[in-house]
Amino acid sequence: MTKDRKATYALYSRSGKNLKTTRGLALLLSLILVLSAVAFWPAAQAEAAGATIDATKLKSISRLYFPMRDEKKQLYTLYLFATDEKKTVTTQNEAWAGANAGDVIYSGTYRAALLKNGQKTGTVQNINLNFYSFNATRNESFRLPGDGKNRPDLLFLSEAASSNVNLIQGFAITGGILHSLGVTDGNGSIWGKEIAAAPKNAMRGLNGDRIQTRVYDNSSGRYRFDIYKLDLKQLKLRHVDDLYAPSNAWPTGQGAHALLDSIKQSALKHVLHGQPQVKIGMTEKQVRSIMGSPKKVENGEWGGYFGYGNLWVGFNDYMYQGKIPAHARVGELTTQLNGTFMRTHQVKEWLGTPQEEYEDELEGGYVMIYHWKSALLVFRYEYDGEPIHSFSIY
Secondary structure (H helix, E strand, O other): OOHHHHHHHHHOOOOHHHHHHHHHHHHHHHHHHHHHHHHHHHHHHHHOOOOEEEHHHHHHHEEEEEEEEOOOOOEEEEEEEOOOOEEEEOOOOOOEOOEOOOOEEEEOOOEEEEEEOOOOEEEEOOOOOOOOEEEOOOOOOEEEOOOOOOOOOEEEEEEEOOOOOEEEEEEEEEOOEEEEOEEEOOOOOEEEOEEEEOOOOOEEEEOOOEEEEEEEEOOOOEEEEEEEEEEOOOOEEEEEEEEEEOOOOOOOOOOHHHHHHHHHHHHHHOEEOOEEEEEOOOOHHHHHHHHOOOOEEEEOOOOEEEEEOOEEEEEOOOOEOOEOOOOOOEEEEEEEOOOOOOOHHHHHHHHOOOOEEEEOOOOOOEEEEEEEOOEEEEEEEOOOOOOEEEEEEO
16 A cells, blocks of 8 residues: 555544545545536537437527528538527627627537438537637628529628628538638638628629628728639638729729739730730830820830820830930830729739849839749839839830
8 A cells, every 4th residue: 555545544544434424425426426427418419529419409509500502402501509608798898899888799619510401300510610709799690692503502600800800711511511611812822711801791602603702901991802712622712803992882893813914914915904006116106006196205214205194105215306216116015003903912912923022222112023934024112011003014
């Protein structure tokens, strides 16, 4: 017998009476533990992944539920429940962007269960929802209906991050199982599980398995619209386009991705973006025959320029007495982004990392330079974080 066990034995063996009492207490304690385990067992089993729960009970214990169709248009009801759920009411001191005073907040370790239409029991899903609290007064989680073709219904669980931004996680049902959706950038690099969107009416479905989100960007004073394409096999939402706009109205024109693709094609073809008839190497006479008389004429750092609104055609020699020399050729095609708000991170996502990026000490501001074969494309902006104001093709 060890020293510790001897001491314990001596403590409870000072008299036969004490020893009997201790044994009685130990027996009672064991009985309590067994009864507690038995009482807890149904709840633990009900919460375990793969467990089945009667449909009536499932509805009674669930805080949220959504009708959802899978990729085969099979209808389910998705239930969210938590066996450790707590309810609080937001006080005046606790109020913030995500909850006003008086708002009812539920919190707990929420689990998901799927009930197939027509069945009597639902199945607890083996998935981490990463969803621990929600404002029941607002209830900003939602179902996005499928397109009736390839995109199934999608569930988005939403939690407030600030006054104008909610973080939302996407989920879909495939093969009778609930899956979470990852989010990637345009190149397929993982961003995580969450998308930023405005608190209400901030998502719509588009054709081609795409969805579009809307959120107000405080740093730009504009609304940002992002488009994601669902890859159901990979369980990913891939970022495929974005756009900044002054209004919250859903946009109808092209986004930055499409615009930058067209700019790149103009650079590869050595033509003026928006006026592809004008090309590098043309004479002044050829430019005038296409564009007419310029609205502005001036000499720049490296030669003369013709201005046509937001389009500028630069020559490789200077203007003399208001005329471009006959031997001069077009060497630069510049477009000013009047009315188009585009940031450097958009250029880098859709065109890749620039070969050069630096402060332009001669002309001021900053430049990003891309090389493709014999094409040279230069973007210009005033300060770090400021939008692109123009781009030039050489």
